[in-house]
Amino acid sequence: MDRTLVTGKIIAAKVRKGLHWRDIAVSIGQSKEWTTAACLGQMTFTKAQAAVAQELFELTDEECAWLQIVPYKGSLATPVPTDPLIYRWYEIVSVYGTTIKELIHEEFGDGIMSAIDFSMDIQREADPKGDRVNVVLSGKFLPYKTY
Amino acid sequence: MDRTLVTGKIIAAKVRKGLHWRDIAVSIGQSKEWTTAACLGQMTFTKAQAAVAQELFELTDEECAWLQIVPYKGSLATPVPTDPLIYRWYEIVSVYGTTIKELIHEEFGDGIMSAIDFSMDIQREADPKGDRVNVVLSGKFLPYKTY
Amino acid sequence: MDRTLVTGKIIAAKVRKGLHWRDIAVSIGQSKEWTTAACLGQMTFTKAQAAVAQELFELTDEECAWLQIVPYKGSLATPVPTDPLIYRWYEIVSVYGTTIKELIHEEFGDGIMSAIDFSMDIQREADPKGDRVNVVLSGKFLPYKTY
Amino acid sequence: MDRTLVTGKIIAAKVRKGLHWRDIAVSIGQSKEWTTAACLGQMTFTKAQAAVAQELFELTDEECAWLQIVPYKGSLATPVPTDPLIYRWYEIVSVYGTTIKELIHEEFGDGIMSAIDFSMDIQREADPKGDRVNVVLSGKFLPYKTY
Amino acid sequence: MDRTLVTGKIIAAKVRKGLHWRDIAVSIGQSKEWTTAACLGQMTFTKAQAAVAQELFELTDEECAWLQIVPYKGSLATPVPTDPLIYRWYEIVSVYGTTIKELIHEEFGDGIMSAIDFSMDIQREADPKGDRVNVVLSGKFLPYKTY
Amino acid sequence: MDRTLVTGKIIAAKVRKGLHWRDIAVSIGQSKEWTTAACLGQMTFTKAQAAVAQELFELTDEECAWLQIVPYKGSLATPVPTDPLIYRWYEIVSVYGTTIKELIHEEFGDGIMSAIDFSMDIQREADPKGDRVNVVLSGKFLPYKTY
Amino acid sequence: MDRTLVTGKIIAAKVRKGLHWRDIAVSIGQSKEWTTAACLGQMTFTKAQAAVAQELFELTDEECAWLQIVPYKGSLATPVPTDPLIYRWYEIVSVYGTTIKELIHEEFGDGIMSAIDFSMDIQREADPKGDRVNVVLSGKFLPYKTY
Amino acid sequence: MDRTLVTGKIIAAKVRKGLHWRDIAVSIGQSKEWTTAACLGQMTFTKAQAAVAQELFELTDEECAWLQIVPYKGSLATPVPTDPLIYRWYEIVSVYGTTIKELIHEEFGDGIMSAIDFSMDIQREADPKGDRVNVVLSGKFLPYKTY
Amino acid sequence: MDRTLVTGKIIAAKVRKGLHWRDIAVSIGQSKEWTTAACLGQMTFTKAQAAVAQELFELTDEECAWLQIVPYKGSLATPVPTDPLIYRWYEIVSVYGTTIKELIHEEFGDGIMSAIDFSMDIQREADPKGDRVNVVLSGKFLPYKTY
Amino acid sequence: MDRTLVTGKIIAAKVRKGLHWRDIAVSIGQSKEWTTAACLGQMTFTKAQAAVAQELFELTDEECAWLQIVPYKGSLATPVPTDPLIYRWYEIVSVYGTTIKELIHEEFGDGIMSAIDFSMDIQREADPKGDRVNVVLSGKFLPYKTY
Incomplete structure (x- = not known):
């Protein structure tokens, strides 16, 4: 288990439950820009923010702990992005x-x-x-x- | 001779004459952002804009013609920039x-x-x-x- | 689960059921070019298009939801393609x-x-x-x- | 001297004399697509086509000979183009x-x-x-x- | 499931059963060169050839169908081969x-x-x-x- | 001065004088395949072979000496060739x-x-x-x- | 002319005159670490520092102007250094x-x-x-x- | 099973149990710098150090043996790090x-x-x-x- | 199953059983250098050598067969090694x-x-x-x- | 001027004068291995060694000074050598x-x-x-x- 897997689980939960980043941001209590970056594995959650995320995305306690650890950042698979x-x-x-x-x-x-x-x-x-x-x-x- | 050489000559003239991009932009009649990109070889000059640049940077007629040709764009030497x-x-x-x-x-x-x-x-x-x-x-x- | 896995499942179903892109396109209601790109994970389905794909390729509801999410595009494994x-x-x-x-x-x-x-x-x-x-x-x- | 230098000289002459590819193509007697590719160093000229190019672009006899040699093809400087x-x-x-x-x-x-x-x-x-x-x-x- | 997995299964069956490419080629009815390339995932089998391969390598019906689909070609893992x-x-x-x-x-x-x-x-x-x-x-x- | 420059001079002389590899090979006394590779800087000439090449391609004594030195081999500019x-x-x-x-x-x-x-x-x-x-x-x- | 050429000239002058970085730093009035980085083209000189460098390394006025321009930084030729x-x-x-x-x-x-x-x-x-x-x-x- | 998997298990245990590197270092009996590098798979444990790590991170005997084997070092996924x-x-x-x-x-x-x-x-x-x-x-x- | 997996199993068995390459080499009957390269997946075993390895490393019959197949060689993960x-x-x-x-x-x-x-x-x-x-x-x- | 140019001049002189590394090594007073590496720009000469090299290869005083400067090492043009x-x-x-x-x-x-x-x-x-x-x-x- 590492942060990448938690990110994958967050995205899958978002798709499955039909959530929007702007609403997730309101729940987390930060801007939609910071919140999206954090959910995509680029930022570190506080304990309180992680608790909200745990409930929203149905994460286990261990997954919730990972959100509070500083991640290895970088969201692109290739030096020159293909998207x-x-x-x-x-x-x-x-x-x-x-x-x-x-x-x-x-x-x-x-x-x-x-x-x-x-x-x-x-x-x-x-x-x-x-x-x-x-x-x-x-x-x-x-x-x-x-x- | 190609556009890269003209760009090099423009930068050298700017250093030699102590010009500023913001003033060059006023002479060219565009924003400082567009003007700088154009002088650095990323944009195409109109005939009138090229004439101003020719005088400012002491370019030859052939160099002035190059400014009006669509350049091969891309200003970085490496896929991941070092600067x-x-x-x-x-x-x-x-x-x-x-x-x-x-x-x-x-x-x-x-x-x-x-x-x-x-x-x-x-x-x-x-x-x-x-x-x-x-x-x-x-x-x-x-x-x-x-x- | 992500879009790549859904693409894999679509291709496997197409092989298993012996379908043709031109017929799939008629069912989806778009050109064969757009339809193929979409099934290969490069385009976003509308709800109605996704419903057709779900039945054709025997997808789950979650897989069907993924089809309606904008994908990370790029279909080649290497900068210079080997095929x-x-x-x-x-x-x-x-x-x-x-x-x-x-x-x-x-x-x-x-x-x-x-x-x-x-x-x-x-x-x-x-x-x-x-x-x-x-x-x-x-x-x-x-x-x-x-x- | 090699074909790359001849290509550079052709482009410089075209800029200096203000020529258009569509007119050059008429002189050469081929489509504008083939003619442009050939002038950019990707195709091989016949003797007659090279003679026309020699006059148009003011090439020497040796440069004219290079046009009739099969070139090393590939017109991009990087595997992923920056333009x-x-x-x-x-x-x-x-x-x-x-x-x-x-x-x-x-x-x-x-x-x-x-x-x-x-x-x-x-x-x-x-x-x-x-x-x-x-x-x-x-x-x-x-x-x-x-x- | 994709062609790569079928190739892996063919090689494993060949090792397990101690087969030789020259004999496999006779069964398939093509040269040993084409047959080996096809078994290694670079060529497309006809229905009859795939049936022979299915029996030789103990493939499922779905694996047999994959052999008849045009593969994504390229058999090396790196641009410069290490073997x-x-x-x-x-x-x-x-x-x-x-x-x-x-x-x-x-x-x-x-x-x-x-x-x-x-x-x-x-x-x-x-x-x-x-x-x-x-x-x-x-x-x-x-x-x-x-x- | 190094072997690369001598190769360039050989190719330029061949273009200028309109020579053919098959005839050059006869003069050198080797196959056209070996001779071409050698002239393109991949093989080492004997003293006698270098003397023939010197006359054919109008080389200086120092250029002739380079032909007899084992070259740094490899004739392509990129790992994946563009031609x-x-x-x-x-x-x-x-x-x-x-x-x-x-x-x-x-x-x-x-x-x-x-x-x-x-x-x-x-x-x-x-x-x-x-x-x-x-x-x-x-x-x-x-x-x-x-x- | 660009900063790279000025760096080359500084290094050549240092070799020719047998200077030491620690002494150059004293003349420039900064630490030996900053001074060396600046002379190697990674830092920007003030007008006063550039004047000292001009005399030490026998630079022209234009070269002296380049030292006061923010350089494009990065001192290594390859992503993984070979030295x-x-x-x-x-x-x-x-x-x-x-x-x-x-x-x-x-x-x-x-x-x-x-x-x-x-x-x-x-x-x-x-x-x-x-x-x-x-x-x-x-x-x-x-x-x-x-x- | 290899050292990479042991590293993954150590990091997961550290997250799950809320441990700090500075305290782990005290238990292991080395500096926090060496200890962290060792736990991240870059250094070799002695038998005694490995026994401490086994208890701290709840490792199996085989995982404990891996810690005492010299690892293949290098902790970054790309030549130019993205973090x-x-x-x-x-x-x-x-x-x-x-x-x-x-x-x-x-x-x-x-x-x-x-x-x-x-x-x-x-x-x-x-x-x-x-x-x-x-x-x-x-x-x-x-x-x-x-x- | 392929040779890479057999190599992984050999290394894991060596760690688990605390074997040394020099002793393994004596059992196999070759130098320690050749034996280590062979066990690490770079050389081909004879039938007799494979039988010894099978017993030493507790391999299955299929894994033993893989040892006798010429492997795809190359033991490093990156063009420039990180270890x-x-x-x-x-x-x-x-x-x-x-x-x-x-x-x-x-x-x-x-x-x-x-x-x-x-x-x-x-x-x-x-x-x-x-x-x-x-x-x-x-x-x-x-x-x-x-x- | 930099060390690379001095290396080029040394190699050219060696070709022109028909020298052998083994004899050069005797003159320099080191092994043929160290001497060759040094002449190819990978090692630093002492003052006495540089004086010998200066005479052998007909170098200027400035070139002789470069030999005594620690060079930027690495003798290959590509990460994977082509020779x-x-x-x-x-x-x-x-x-x-x-x-x-x-x-x-x-x-x-x-x-x-x-x-x-x-x-x-x-x-x-x-x-x-x-x-x-x-x-x-x-x-x-x-x-x-x-x-």
Whole structure:
């Protein structure tokens, strides 16, 4: 038994019971973005959050304990993702990666945008030419230290 | 001669003349995000935009013609980027990729967020605990066609 | 349980019962191309389509629910496919890829041919020198947005 | 000197002189699809075709000789292409590869669709919801031999 | 259940019953080369051939049906084979690949030697300095089509 | 200067002077298969053979010395070859590799077919249904030693 | 011209002039660890530091400007380093990676040790059984944010 | 049964019983760093250490025997690790690898820092700007032998 | 069932029964080097050797038959081995590979050292500065054939 | 200028002047194995050794300085070598790697055979069935440290 198996069981329970991430998030008490990442095995649950998940997804006590252990992260099976939706994000990194780097450095100097002190918000924007997906990424700027 | 060489010449001129992307963008008449991507060899210039770039970066007529040709896109040298700033974005795709996929499908059904009918906005958000990089990505949702 | 297992069960049932894709497509009510892709785990079924598939392939209710969930797409085990038929298609992309790119850009400007708003039709063309496979691919042109 | 350098010189001349593939094809006397592939270093010119190319692209006699030598084919720099347009074609092979395989085998039995006795035709189809790229691929079916 | 499992069962039965490929080939009624490839999951059996295999290898009806389905071909686990015997063949392609290409093109012009309309014959040649393996490969030449 | 550059110069001279491998082989005094492999940088020339090559390809004395040095072998740029003709040979290894292994082991026991004490002969076989490429590979069988 | 070329010129000057990193660090006014990383193209110089480097390594004004531009980081040519000294560090990550992860999580909870707000100190420790290399790595702990 | 399965069982028991590495280390009688590495399958237990582990993790006698066998080491699933914490260490090797190499060679000459005669100590350092992870790595210097 | 499973069973039996390779080799009647390689699935047993192994490792008749079948060789899970002991050997090939090549060619001319007609002997050499592992590799030289 | 260029110049001088490694080794005053590795860019020269090399290979003062700098080691262009002679050594690691590991651990316990405190001796052994290459590898055993 490891976290991967718990993730598989959560997804199967979600399919079987017809749940939605937005409702699961309300039960867990976090944003839908964090909650989905956590249920997919990328984040660590507190004891209280794990108890909610245990009931929602009908997990055993041992599976519930696994949710509270820091997981080995990384949700993709291949270095270049094959799924078209996820690939489009990889393409954004591939095509715009050096652009993002240049503009952040121009504004902030040498450093990075944190992927740890980080949040994400995904929203639908109605548009007569076809609705749009709007995603806001917010990460703390961390300057390189000199010493 | 190919577009890669023109990109190299643009970057060298920018370093030599001490230019900033935000000012170059004003001269070109597009956002700083699109302009930087275009100067880094990922986008196609119109004739007018190329003329501005030619003067700014002291390009020859042939180099100016290359800017108006659709380039072979992709700005990274390796499937997994080595630069820490760009890697953090790859990590976001790796850690949050399945989360993004789940939430977009829950809201929109099967399809993708376009990386072509797409725009990006990068801003500094002041924060007493350390300033943050805020990035808004906006892409049209394209549903899978059945037939 | 995940979609991959349902795909395996569908293929096994098809072999065991001696079904043909063209007849399955008629039952599902879509083209044989879309239907085959969907049964092979690349597309999402509607409730009604899934009900037909459930009866045809003798699936359980949980397996039927999986058909209506957006799958993680990508049907090949290796970046370069080993099967000779599928490799020939990869070879077409390898040998003619830059040609396709040049001709679409000459006609349409910078952008892509969508693989989402996309359809495919595969037909036999009788030919005295040996019958031919004719494939028509149709994808919406999506121009790059400037902003 | 090798064929790659000749290809580079042809592309540079085309940019410098503002030529179009469709006009070059008329001069060469073949389809725009074959002609573009040939100019991009994937096909072998006859003596007469090479003479036309020599004049069009201002090639030396030695460069002209290279055009008549069978080239080492393959136009992509990486196993998985990074250019968004060409990637969409790779994605079609990835997502629909097993579908194409199933449908050709159902119709023809075991064998392949040739990528050698092969032709391609790329056309614009006007469409009020956005013009489409239509591509017809035609390849001879080659059955596996038993012995 | 899929073809890979049937292949595994065939090999295990062959080991258990102490059969030889040359005798199996006589029963199947094809050459030992084609028969071995087919039993190893690379070729498609006719109904009559599958019936012989079913009895020889004690297969179920469903396993027998799988033999008549076109398989996903490719018998090696890694792009560069690790087994020394098979590696020597890969080495021949690596060291002599461009030689084979040059000589076939010199004799036939641009095109390929088919791996589909193809046969192979493996024989022992007695030699006082150590017996030799003689392999004859025969493939139809397919010229590139111009259009 | 290294052997790769000498190979490049040989190929360029062959194109420029319109030579054929079969004639070069007669001058060198070896088979066309060995001669081509040697000229393409895979084999070591004797002093006499190098002298012939020097005159044929107009090489300097230092280039002539390189021909007599054992080269770093391997003629392909990628683990999986991109050229369609050479790929067909890789495909033969991929599809028939385990078959070749089984049949050689059945005949000879554990060991390999040498790729060093090895020769190759490539011939055209006229055939009314389309001429065939016939290739004979002959390698000494080397049994594994026990100790 | 890009940063890689400046790095090459710095290393060549250091070899030619017989300089030591520890002395260069004193001139630059930073630790020997940061200074070496900066000279090897991984860090960004301030204007004052660049002026010192310009004189030490006899750089042109343009090369001096490059030192003040944020570089594309990553100092290794291959994902798995081939140099024995650097490989030992990769081996530490490979063998002890999950150990490091477990112990940091046990002490700090979910999060990472920063490689940006990071410093390193390398010292010789005399030891009668053979001197030792002692390295102290210090990185800020960054907890995963929930939202 | 192999060591990997024993590792899995140890981790599962640790989760189920809520144990901490620091307490396990006290029971085993080694540092927390060595103990964790050993429990994660990277080190070899003595008979006495294995007996303690057997009781702590409720292992069978055969599982206990496996702990005393030298394992096949390497704890990461991919050459470039996907977990953000472990990746930061890989990034340190990527960004600072050549720096570490230069400084060790400047101090010690040609050779390596051993990853075998090696120890590691991980500690929390309180810091008002955010606590830090301090790691001391100590490895014997091994000079290259000349002969 | 295949050879890999038999290898796994042999290793488990060896652990369970506390056997040593040197004693197993005496029972099998070959060197400890050949015997270990054979038990680890890289060599083919004779009927008599397999009978000894069957009793030693408590194998079934079918498992005993597998030992007498030529295996698919290759004992490493990744192209670059992760285990530190085996990696050191890979490093020797990486660092000294071209040296070995040069010296064998200088002594013998063009050809290879056989890895088939090959033996190996591993011994401990006592040394006051720390015992050494001495390994003698002996392989027949095979010259390249000209034809 | 870097060490790779110096290596290239050394090899070219050796070809041009017809030198032998065994004689160069005598001049340098080390074994032919160490000397060859050093000349091929894998080892560091002392001042005196570099002076000999400078005269032998007609190097400049700057090239001579490079020989005394610790090089970035690793002499192969690809993770799996393509040259048949070097591949046989990689094959030995692949086929016998786990055997070597088992036997060293049985004799010495957990640890490695050093590739740093290491020497190699390559000799011809006359043999009526064909001369053999005998290679003796000697490396200090380094036990894993517990702490």
